[in-house]
Amino acid sequence: MAADRAAVVLDEVGMTYTVRSADTRRVHRGGRALFDGARGVRTDRVEALKPLSLVVERGESVGVIGTNGSGKSTLMKLITGQARPTHGRVYATSTPVMLGVNAALVRQVSGEDNILLGCLAMGMSRAEAVQRRDQVARLSGLDDDALQLPLRAYSSGMASRLQFAIATSVDPDILVIDEALNTGDAQFRARTRRRLDELRAQAGCVFLVSHSLNTIKEMCSRVVWIEQGQLTMDGSPTVVTGNYARYTRHRSRGEDTAAERLLQEARDAVRRIRVDWAGGEP
Structure with missing residues (x-):
């Protein structure tokens, strides 16, 4: 891809949180398990987002989907600079505008x-x-x-x-919208679609996080599926949302084996990219 087409580049970006909590001791009395006070502080590391690389071009509208706690909001915080990645770097041609923050x-x-x-x-x-x-x-x-x-x-x-x-x-060059377009009637959605098209036509790019697959399909030219903190699919809205819908349907029915098999097949098929910088420097 030509360098002048890139708007946002994620180069092996990952996020691990350090969580501290009281380390309690459990004792058994009279057949019951009881807590017998804190013994200190326990430190746990939670990998909210496994390292991934993405290149988003000018004019793209990228939908981001995944179940609750999958890492979508973490990814948006990294893109907008609200959080600093613990692994890799985020590059952008201008400061992203986060709907609801700016x-x-x-x-x-x-x-x-x-x-x-x-x-x-x-x-x-x-x-x-x-x-x-x-x-x-x-x-x-x-x-x-x-x-x-x-x-x-x-x-x-x-x-x-x-x-x-x-x-x-x-007219932001890079707009990030996190769960803000799920309300409103058909007329508002049509106006929103036109406005996003205008932004893309002006060589901007848009990230849209939503649980509404219809909204994603209507407004996005590309969809990224993040699940369990891992890049699972990246492709056309119809294909990615279709696989995601089947995955959530399996989960809702308790068909965990089928859900995990679909998840692994999707991850095996995703095309991993490596970011190569001219002269070795970003």
């Missing part, structure tokens, strides 16, 4: 004021924020009456729509 909402003030504050927080001048107001309002689908209400009066769906509209008002 566009924080204030519950005590109106939706109108939140648009202004959110745009200012993302680096716009006051004049630019005022100029973007109508665009943000249209994308959120909130009318003037709703925008005059304090945010605490909004439903979670209304707040999520406003948050997305503010976060995408700055």
Whole structure:
């Protein structure tokens, strides 16, 4: 791949957490197991994300799926710089914008004021924020009456729509959306799809984390499946979501052997990549 097409590069990126807890002693009295106080501190290491390499090109919209606790949010934190990987490095052509972090909402003030504050927080001048107001309002689908209400009066769906509209008002090169598009009607999803297409057309890339496979298939050009902290599949939305749906169906039915077999087959088929840097330096 040409170097000028890369937007985000993950070079053998992994994350291991160190967890400290009280080391308790268990004693048996009268046939019962009892805890008899702490004996010190025990340190455990939890591998939340096994080392993986990914190259995401400009113009791609990448869906990230996996069951709860699989490592999706850890991966997003590494990409956006909220956490530093314990293994490997993350490279990006610009600072990724995390929906819900860069566009924080204030519950005590109106939706109108939140648009202004959110745009200012993302680096716009006051004049630019005022100029973007109508665009943000249209994308959120909130009318003037709703925008005059304090945010605490909004439903979670209304707040999520406003948050997305503010976060995408700055045309970010790299946008990360973590479980923020599962609310809203068909019209909002259509507006969201158009906005993501605009961002991709401007040579940006989008990461979308969601449990809604329909949302992933509608809005993504590529899907990465992370399971048990390991890269399991990377490919077309239809193929990857189809395998993931079969895996979760086996799990829900208690068919653990079939689920593990599918998981291993998917991992065996994934094409591993190695990042080679020109001149040996990133």
